[in-house]
Amino acid sequence: MRSLNLSLFLLLLTPVYSAPTSPITFGIDLDAVLERSSPTFQWGMLDDANNYYPNDGYGDRPQEWVNSMFGANGDLGYMLYSPTKNTLRLDVSKLTLWDDRTPDMDDYVNDYVLDQPRMGSGYFEITWWGNSSSDLPRKVS
C-alpha cells in the first residue's frame, strides 16, 4: 500500500517536472486568433489646411480615462489617453493597492467609496512640442 501511494505521488509529479515550460498546450495558434481582435486606434489627423478635425471617420482622441486604451499584466495596469493634442497621459496602478481604512482608524467614515477606493500612484505625462510649421504649443525653455 505504501509503495502504491509512492507510485501515485510520483505519477502526479511527472507531468510537472517533465514539461519544459507548461504542462498545458493549445492546439490553436493563439497569437493569430487574438490578432483578429487586437484593436487599432487613430486620431488627430490633419486636413488639407493642417487643421485637426475630429470627424475624420476615426473619431476624436480619447481625452478622459473613461474612453482610454488600457492594458495590464495581472498585477500592474495602465490607462492611456490624450488630455490635450500634444500630450498623452499614462495612469499606472497596482491590483493590491487600496486605501484600506478600517473601523479601528479615527478617519474611518463607514463609506465604501471613501474607505475602500483604489489608491492611485500617479501617472506619466508624455509631451511633445511644435515647431514653426505646427500649431502645437512651443516648448518654453
Added chain:
Amino acid sequence: MDLFKGVTNLSVLTSTSGEGFDLTIFANADLTSENVIVISATGTGGGSPPDITFVPANPNNNDHDSYIPNPPPTTRRTNLDEFSSLEEIFQPHLKGTVHATGILRVEDYNLNEQQRTTIYTSLSPVLESEDAASEYVRDMTIGANSTSYSNLVSGRRGGERLLIRDAKQT
C-alpha cells in the same frame, strides 16, 4: 494594441515634415520580474523622443471634509550611470506603512542611431518601511533592465505567461 503580447505601439507625427516618435508600452515586460511595465520612446524622421515625466498622485485629491489624506509623497533621485537614473516615489500611509513607485530611466540610442528613452516602472505592494519598498522597486526595475532590449520586443508573450502562472498555482 497586440493582445497576445500585451504590447501597445503608437506612432506619433509631431509635424507635417514627418518628424515624430514611436512609443511602445510593454505590459508583460519581463518574465522574471512580473511587476514591471516598460515604456519605450524613439524619435523618428529626425524627431526626438517626447518629454516623459512622472506625476505622483496627490493623496489629498478628495473633496470630502471627513477624509484624512495620507501624508504627501517624497521623491528620491539617483544617477546609476552615464545613461540611467532611478526615481523612487514613496507614499507613506496613515497606518505607518508605505508603498513606492520606481522609475528607471535609460537614455540611449537604438541600432539606427535614433535617440531613445526607455522607462521601467514598478509599484511595490504595501510594505513596512521605506527601505523595504525601495529594495522592492530597485530589484524589479534594475532586474528588468538587465534583459536585452530585443528580448523585450520579441520574447514576452502574455499567453505563455498566464499558462506558467496557472501551472504554478495548481
